[in-house]
Amino acid sequence: GAGVSQSPSNKVTEKGKDVELRCDPISGHTALYWYRQSLGQGLEFLIYFQGNSAPDKSGLPSDRFSAERTGGSVSTLTIQRTQQEDSAVYLCASSQEVGRGTAFFGQGTRLTVV
Amino acid sequence: QKEVEQDPGPLSVPEGAIVSLNCTYSNSAFQYFMWYRQYSRKGPELLMYTYSSGNKEDGRFTAQVDKSSKYISLFIRDSQPSDSATYLCAIRGSWGKLQFGAGTQVVVTP
Numbered sequence: 001g002a003g004v005s006q007s008p009s010n011k012v013t014e015k016g017k018d019v020e021l022r023c024d025p026i027s028g029h030t031a032l033y034w035y036r037q038s039l040g041q042g043l044e045f046l047i048y049f050q051g052n053s054a055p056d057k058s059g060l061p062s063d064r065f066s067a068e069r070t071g072g073s074v075s076t077l078t079i080q081r082t083q084q085e086d087s088a089v090y091l092c093a094s095s096q097e098v099g100r101g102t103a104f105f106g107q108g109t110r111l112t113v114v
Numbered sequence: 115q116k117e118v119e120q121d122p123g124p125l126s127v128p129e130g131a132i133v134s135l136n137c138t139y140s141n142s143a144f145q146y147f148m149w150y151r152q153y154s155r156k157g158p159e160l161l162m163y164t165y166s167s168g169n170k171e172d173g174r175f176t177a178q179v180d181k182s183s184k185y186i187s188l189f190i191r192d193s194q195p196s197d198s199a200t201y202l203c204a205i206r207g208s209w210g211k212l213q214f215g216a217g218t219q220v221v222v223t224p
Contacts, residue, residue: 042216
C-alpha cells in the first residue's frame with residue numbers, strides 16, 4: 001500500500017477484555033516496529049520485527065502483551081486482560097530493513113480501556 | 115540516563131521567528147538521525163533524515179548533527195502557525211531500533 005495502515009483507528013474496550021491491533025506495513029518493507037504513546041508522553045518502544053522474527057521483545061511491558069507477524073507483512077499486537085493503564089495510542093512503523101532507511105508511521109490506534 | 119534526551123517544552127515563538135530544537139544522545143554508536151513532526155492525534159511524520167555530521171537543508175528546515183558532541187539540532191526558519199506541533203528526534207544504530215526523544219511541543223503564535 002501507499003502508507004502504513006493501522007486498524008482500528010479507535011478502540012474502546014472494557015477492563016479485562018482482550019484486544020487485537022493490526023498493522024499493515026508499506027509494501028516491501030521487511031522491518032516493522034510497534035510503539036506506544038501515552039497522553040503527552042514520548043514514544044515507548046514495544047517490539048520490532050525483521051521479517052517474521054522478533055529479535056527484540058524487550059519493550060513489551062508485561063506478558064499480557066504479545067505480537068506476531070506472518071508472511072513478512074501484516075502484524076498483530078494483542079493485549080490480553082486489558083487494564084486501564086494500557087490506554088494509549090499504539091503506533092506502528094515500517095522501514096525497508098532493520099538498520100537501513102527511515103521508518104514511516106501509521107496514524108495509530110487509540111485504545112481506551114474503561 | 116535516557117539514551118536520548120530532549121526538552122519537552124513547550125516552546126512558544128512568534129510567527130516568523132526561528133525555532134531551534136535539539137537533542138543529546140549517549141551512545142556514540144548511533145549512526146542515523148531523524149526528526150519527526152507530530153500533529154495532535156496524528157502519527158509522526160518524517161521531516162529530516164541524515165547519517166553524517168554536518169548540516170542538511172530542506173526548504174525552511176535545517177538539520178544539524180555534531181557526532182563529537184553527540185548533539186543534534188533542527189532549525190525552522192520563518193516559522194508559521196502551521197508549524198505548531200510536537201517535534202521528535204529519533205536516533206538509531208545499525209542494529210535497527212529507533213530511540214526517540216520525549217518530543218518538544220512548539221507553538222507558533224500569529
